[in-house]
Amino acid sequence: MTAPLTTKVLVIGYVWPEPRSSAASGHVMQILETFLEQGWDITFSSPAGPGEHKADLGALGIREVAIELNSSSFDDFVSELAPDIVLFDQFMMEEQFGWRVEKQCPNALRVLETSDLQSLRHARHLRLKERLKDAPDDQDFTPLFAPALHEEFELMADSDMAKREIAALYRCDLNLMISDVEIQLLVEQFGLPRNLLHECPLMIDLPQGEHRTFEERAHFLSIGNFRHAPNWDAVLWMKTTIWPLIRARLPHAQLHIYGAYTPPKATALHNPAQGFHVMNWAEDALQVMSDARVCLAPLRFGAGIKGKIVDAMLCGTPSVTTPIGAEAMHGDLPWPGAVACSAQALADQAVQLYQDETLWNQARLAGQTLLAERYRKSVHGPALIDRLQQCMKNLKPLRKANFTGSMLRHHHHKSTQYMSQWIEAKNRNNTDTPAS
CATH class of the missing domain: 3.40.50.2000 (Glycogen Phosphorylase B;)
Incomplete structure (x- = not known):
C-alpha cells in the first residue's frame, strides 16, 4: 500500500x-x-x-x-x-x-x-497624531x-x-x-x-500549575518590542503622564519596561529615582510577567490582538489597558483587569488593582476563563x-x-x-x- x-x-x-x-x-x-x-x-x-x-x-x-x-x-x-x-x-x-x-x-x-x-494600524496612528497636535496627552481619548x-x-x-x-x-x-x-x-x-x-x-496551551500569589509579586510591568510603533507610543505616554499619576499615589512603586531592540531614545528614559526602569530585552518574558503584580498596556493605537496581554493571562497577571488593547480579545467575557480611556482613569485602575487583593484575584481568574474560552490551541x-x-x-x-x-x-x-x-x-x- x-x-x-x-x-x-x-x-x-x-x-x-x-x-x-x-x-x-x-x-x-x-x-x-x-x-x-x-x-x-x-x-x-x-x-x-x-x-x-x-x-x-x-x-x-x-x-x-x-x-x-x-x-x-x-x-x-x-x-x-x-x-x-x-x-x-x-x-x-x-x-x-x-x-x-x-x-x-x-x-x-x-x-x-x-x-x-x-x-x-497605520490609519489609527495618523488619527492619534492629528489628535495630539493641539491637545495634551493626558486627555480622555474615548472618541479616539x-x-x-x-x-x-x-x-x-x-x-x-x-x-x-x-x-x-x-x-x-x-x-x-x-x-x-x-x-x-x-x-x-x-x-x-x-x-x-x-x-x-x-x-495557547492552557497553563498547568499554580500562579504566584498577590503577596509574592511586586511592581508594575510593561513589555513589547520597541520597534513596534504602538509600544513606543505607550512607553512615552506612561513616562510623561500615566506613571507620574501612579507614582503620586504609590511613592515606592516601580515600573519595569522590557522590550527587544531597545533604542537609545528609550534607554534615555530610564530613571530609577522616579521608579521608571527601562530593562531592555527579557530573556524569559513569562518569568518577568509572573513576578509582576500588574501589567500596563496603555496602547493608543494598533490593531490585531495583543500577545503581551495573552502572556499576562498565562501568568495570572491582571492587565490595565485601553479599548485598543482589549479590542477583539474578550468578546462578552469580563476583562482580566481594567480598561480605561484616559491617563487618570488608567492610573486609578492600576493603583486599585495593585492594592486590592480581592479585585486582583477576580481579574486573575477572569484571565483563565478567557484563555480557555477563546485561545485554546x-x-x-x-x-x-x-x-x-x-x-x-x-x-x-x-x-x-x-x-x-x-x-x-x-x-x-x-x-x-x-x-x-x-x-x-x-x-x-x-x-x-x-x-x-
Whole structure:
C-alpha cells in the first residue's frame, strides 16, 4: 500500500521569526507548530537578514532558505520545491512573490497570514497624531478609541496601504485573521467575501500549575518590542503622564519596561529615582510577567490582538489597558483587569488593582476563563488544518468564485513582473559593469 503524500508547505516571511520579541512572530510559530504536528514538510524562507533573537527553526525540523527580492533564482527554488501550500507572512511578501508562485506553482494554495491589518494600524496612528497636535496627552481619548466600523472605513478607504493590503487579501485563496473585529470590518465595510477569511487567533496551551500569589509579586510591568510603533507610543505616554499619576499615589512603586531592540531614545528614559526602569530585552518574558503584580498596556493605537496581554493571562497577571488593547480579545467575557480611556482613569485602575487583593484575584481568574474560552490551541489548531485541507480539495471552484481576486492578480502580477524583471536586469548590469 502506498503511503500518503506529505503536504509540503513553503512559508515566505517578511522577517525570520523571533517569538520572544514580538507577538506576530509568536503567532507564526504557533502556526508552524500546528503544521509540524500534522507531519507536514515545512520550508521557511525570507529575504531578510537574521535578527538577534531568531528562532532556531532547524532544530524543529524546518528547512531555512534565504531568498532574494527581484531575482529569478526564486523561480527555480519554488519550482523545484513544488509546495502544496504557500503561506505569505504579511501582505508585502504576497506583493513581491505572489506572481512568481502563481507562475511556477499554479496549483499551490496561496494563504496570507496577516497578524493584524497594517492599514488599520497605520490609519489609527495618523488619527492619534492629528489628535495630539493641539491637545495634551493626558486627555480622555474615548472618541479616539471607540469609532464605529464605518468611521474606521472612512479613515482607511483612501489610503494607498489599505488598497494594497486588501488587494493582496483578494489575490490569495485564504487569509488568516487574528481579530474578529477586523473580519467584521473587512466583510461589512470593504465588502470582502467572508469565505476568503479564517479566524486564527493566538493559539495557547492552557497553563498547568499554580500562579504566584498577590503577596509574592511586586511592581508594575510593561513589555513589547520597541520597534513596534504602538509600544513606543505607550512607553512615552506612561513616562510623561500615566506613571507620574501612579507614582503620586504609590511613592515606592516601580515600573519595569522590557522590550527587544531597545533604542537609545528609550534607554534615555530610564530613571530609577522616579521608579521608571527601562530593562531592555527579557530573556524569559513569562518569568518577568509572573513576578509582576500588574501589567500596563496603555496602547493608543494598533490593531490585531495583543500577545503581551495573552502572556499576562498565562501568568495570572491582571492587565490595565485601553479599548485598543482589549479590542477583539474578550468578546462578552469580563476583562482580566481594567480598561480605561484616559491617563487618570488608567492610573486609578492600576493603583486599585495593585492594592486590592480581592479585585486582583477576580481579574486573575477572569484571565483563565478567557484563555480557555477563546485561545485554546486544541480548538483553533484543528480548525486551521481542516480549513486548509478543504481549500486544497476545492481549489478550482474556490478561485472561480473569486473573480475579483483573479482580476487583481492579472493586473498586479503583470505590472509587478515587469518591474521586478527590470530591477533584476538593472542590478545585473550594475554588477557586470567594471569599475572605472
